[in-house]
Amino acid sequence: MANYLGIDVGSITTKLVVMNESDQILAKCYIRNSGRPIEAIQQGIEEVLTQLGKTVPIDGVATTGSARHLAAYLVGGDLIKNEITAHAIAVIDFLPEAKTIIEIGGQDSKVIVLRNSVVVDFAMNTVCAAGTGSFLDQQAARLGISIEAFGDLAIKANHPVRIAGRCTVFAETDMIHKQQIGHSVEDIVAGLCDSLVKNYLNNVCRGKEILSPIVFQGGVAANRGIQKALERELEVSFIIPEHFDVMGAIGAAKLVKKAKLSKTQFRGFDLPRKSCSTRGFECGECENQCEVIELLVDHQVVACWGDLCERYHHSHID
Numbered sequence: 666m667a668n669y670l671g672i673d674v675g676s677i678t679t680k681l682v683v684m685n686e687s688d689q690i691l692a693k694c695y696i697r698n699s700g701r702p703i704e705a706i707q708q709g710i711e712e713v714l715t716q717l718g719k720t721v722p723i724d725g726v727a728t729t730g731s732a733r734h735l736a737a738y739l740v741g742g743d744l745i746k747n748e749i750t751a752h753a754i755a756v757i758d759f760l761p762e763a764k765t766i767i768e769i770g771g772q773d774s775k776v777i778v779l780r781n782s783v784v785v786d787f788a789m790n791t792v793c794a795a796g797t798g799s800f801l802d803q804q805a806a807r808l809g810i811s812i813e814a815f816g817d818l819a820i821k822a823n824h825p826v827r828i829a830g831r832c833t834v835f836a837e838t839d840m841i842h843k844q845q846i847g848h849s850v851e852d853i854v855a856g857l858c859d860s861l862v863k864n865y866l867n868n869v870c871r872g873k874e875i876l877s878p879i880v881f882q883g884g885v886a887a888n889r890g891i892q893k894a895l896e897r898e899l900e901v902s903f904i905i906p907e908h909f910d911v912m913g914a915i916g917a918a919k920l921v922k923k924a925k926l927s928k929t930q931f932r933g934f935d936l937p938r939k940s941c942s943t944r945g946f947e948c949g950e951c952e953n954q955c956e957v958i959e960l961l962v963d964h965q966v967v968a969c970w971g972d973l974c975e976r977y978h979h980s981h982i983d
Contacts, residue, residue: 667724670713670931671918672706672740673751673911674698674732677771677799678884679705681713682914683721686922688758692716695884695910702732706739707937714934723931727751727921729913731772738960738968739941741932744921749777749787751916756880757782758919759906764876767895767903768912769865769885771798776870790869798884801891804840804857808850812888815854819890822855829860836860858890862898877901882909932962939963948972 666686673680679702683692692713698705714720727744728736729751737745756763757779766777774797778786790797805812819825826848829835836857843853881903885891887910896902908915941962948955953973960968969977 667922668721669918669922670723670726670740671751671914671916671921672709672726672728672730672733672736672742673748673913673917674702674706674728674730674736675748675770675772675913676731679709680730680911680914681706681709682908682911682918683713683717683723684915684918684922688919690908690915691721693908693911693914702735703739703941703943706736707941710740710934711937720934723929725921725924725926725929726931727917727924729917734970735943735960738970739932739962740936741930743926743930744917744924746917746920748913749775749784749789751913751920752882753777753779753784753916754919755912755916756882756906760878760880760904763878763880763904765879767879767881768883769797769881769891770883773797774865774869774883774885776873776875778873778875786873788869788871788873790865800836800861801885801888804837807837807840808854810850810854816858816887816889816891818851819855819858820893822849822851824852825855825859826852827860828853828856854890855894858888858894859897862891862894865895866898875899878904880904880906882906882912884910886910936962945971948976950976 669684671682679696679698681694684690694709694712696705696709726740726742728742729746729748733745752768756766761782764779768775775789802812805815826843829839886905939962943958943960945958948957955972957971957977959966972978
């Protein structure tokens, strides 16, 4: 039976999924990048190999997310897809009647509008991190609670306080003020969830027709406080998929399966044991002064990009 590898490398987390021909997930992982996407991809491959228990043949690899090109060059990807397409295909396959996808990740958030299993509209918030996973992580740490407990605390609140959530800086300042005047942690956390949800709906979803069934996915879908605040604002229950945290990787794996490749470019499961790095330089051959990036695997240049004239460009992926 054929197996497919989907990789979703975002700004904060890296997700990998190994899926077979029957769409059964054989292994998956969700790890933090810590600002080092190459090491995160290597660690992810090691983790899925541990879960598999042995090396299995991979018949296709697809990458998505903000670092999808880097990931494809590194692992030997066969297909590079944007995250809107990847998230949409993952949902359409398991819930064809879905009309809206709310996806909140580590550094950005998005809404995808579906009609008859086709993407008809979408919007992304990539400018401000208010309401995304990284901001919630920071505030949980500042309040001295785990991100896992964050959502549960919000549900226990009796009187959620009003917090300015239009901007991360204002929200943090307002939170500190509310702490200083004596509000409980539960009420502050609940207020933050309400505030960030309003920010998401007013900015990302502005002008979009949000119809049910609504699928909620991305790492923040694990936060019950955000989930309840969204459901309260929209007055509807959400569907949270079993693998809500790795839906982009699942979509990538499904897309490469549908491509029906005759041969894969996958470099293999021994990638974690290889020396992988990048180096950059500024080309002075013309007035463009391109910032060129080279990817090295075992000290050999395997890919190069960033040059407008493609003087240095070489890769098996076009």
